[in-house]
Amino acid sequence: MASSRRSALGALGSTAVAIGAVGAGAVAWGSLVERTRYTLRAFNVPVLPAGAEPVRLLHLSDLHMAPWQRDKQSWVAALAQLNPDLIVNTGDNLGHENGLSGIRAAFDPFRGTPGVYVWGSNDYFGPTPKNPMRYFGGPSTMPQRPKDLDTAGLGRYLDGIGLTALNNTAAVLDVKGTRFEFFGVDDPHRGYDRLDQAADALRTLPDEQGTDAVRIGVAHAPYRRVLDDFVDHGAGLLLAGHTHGGQVCLPGFGALVTNCDLPRQQVKGLSRWEHGEHEAYLHVSAGLGTSIYAPFRFACRPEASLLTLVPSA
Template identity: 55%
Template sequence: MTRAARSATTALGVAAAGGVAAFAWGALVERNRFTVRTETMAVLDPGARPITILHLSDLHMAPWQENKQEWIRSLAILEPDLIIDTGDNLGHLDGLVGVRRALEPFAGIPGIFVHGSNDYFGPVFKNPMKYFAAPSRHHERSADLATASLDRFLEDELGWLNLNNAARALLLKGNRLEFFGVNDAHRGWDRLDRLPGAIEEMRENVAWNDEPAGNDVVSIGVTHAPYQRVLDAFVTYGASAIFAGHTHGGQVRVPGMAGALVANCDIPRDQAQGVSIWEHAGRSALLNVSAGLGTSIYAPVRFACPPEAVLVTLTPADISYP
């Protein structure tokens, strides 16, 4: 073997070893390196009491994922005022067992939720390289997950509000909050045409109509998949803040490179994780996209993008932070 051939063989060997090491890190370590990202959104009425929101997303829960379940349970120590769950809680036919275990400590804490498609359909193997070409496609099949049981748990046992193509209101720490949300836009289940009527009905019947004095109303949009049409509609309907998941933050990133490699929707890749500003038709809202806490059981790897819950503090707009 010539020197050049030996050098090429060595280089290939080093590259292969590096690839194996990266995969092992992503599958065995980083996928379970759960983190809490903290953010501040100054959207409340001046002088209002701050609100702490725990944003959970994309659990993709399987029953055997006990470490993830215990870590989520431990977040109760943060004592959030509100939970926002942006969907894809289930990740297995028996995933509700793990979801119940993970979320039981939050019973009685106000919460709202929307669904992703993985709250209806169990995971299937997909070629990850196809995500670089376009958002993943779906094939018609019957729902096979315990969606109705998940809803009963979230609504009846935890007391959370269902925002799938709906609008609801909450009075929290003296703050008047209205929420509107959609079902999974990745599947085309968002019914933006229904939201104006739902918002109008909510505003006509909300309890604080009988109490004209008080803080201004703050509107918050909630979606699983942050498609541009949904974000634009939320801004049009007056949202000051928007919460979303779905992207997994790209799930696999290049260290040191800003932005996700893929987002699996049409949001700009540099807004696929974190807090940014979404602008539309001369108006804007703060947008928080969570990288989520799980992965498909068929793609159990994260790299340079650890799983996360997000602790967001809503503060008065008259408070500035450096």
């Protein structure tokens, strides 16, 4: 009997050691390897008018940039070699009070490429330590005293390289003979979105008779209320970030959380969004960074996406 107990305890001990080793390996992989395995995703999106020339749209999101992250800065800068026709930045650029220096290093090669941007909360406020288990209770909330970031300086820089702010407003860009009507909102995760203001701005855009426009809705956080409103106002493509693709995923299952009310199966990549009688393509970027207080990704590589917009069938 004693021998059987010792055998059972030995087996349990061996199992615990094995589980601990697997857990330690997963943590090491996620914190030291995968979070810097930057990946470029590519999708064809059929939203252009018949006969239009394809347009290459680079979607960047959630860099959470700190000044010492030189590998991330170099990787993003090298994407300029793709010669995108458009850039869409869906926010959370800054991950440190001095993160703007890293953003300059990453984005300077794109100077002169047209595009648009919106803010996420980490364009306003610095990161703070959080218990990651809180995300299982629902979307994260604002810490009591976050550190203010240089939002104005970031805006001046992005404006200076040729991007246009879309925070609760709209803008027209003509690219390769196609008219793009962009409209967007400030960060929905913090309740800064003003969908009525964006819709009003959309209605006041200069009209061009006989021109087939492509309408694109842009937001940082893909909350249902925002996506529904974008689709109701005629958007054919919706672009967002914020979710980090779940950041920690289980192989064969996917993301555990989305940090908003987006369905888990649409946490990243290209899908379709429907509301009422309307529908559009939805692209959610898993983003390129993490909080400096949670530098970990598992089964969810950091990413940028190149969307080739082509004529619809």
